[in-house]
Amino acid sequence: MKSQCHRNIKKFSFPHRTVHIWNGLSEEIVTAESVYKFKEKLDKCRYTTR
Numbered sequence: 219m220k221s222q223c224h225r226n227i228k229k230f231s232f233p234h235r236t237v238h239i240w241n242g243l244s245e246e247i248v249t250a251e252s253v254y255k256f257k258e259k260l261d262k263c264r265y266t267t268r
Contacts, residue, residue: 240248247263250256 243260244263247256247259250259
């Protein structure tokens with residue numbers, strides 16, 4: 219969940235920038251059983267929908 223930012227240092231931090239991206243991923247990608255499978259599914263999703 220994103221909180222409201224009053225300073226740029228928090229606004230541009232890694233966790234704050236990635237919330238929308240992570241929430242936009244499909245359930246299949248998020249629940250991958252390993253890092254290798256996660257990357258494989260993410261690449262397939264990113265490069266086949268263009």
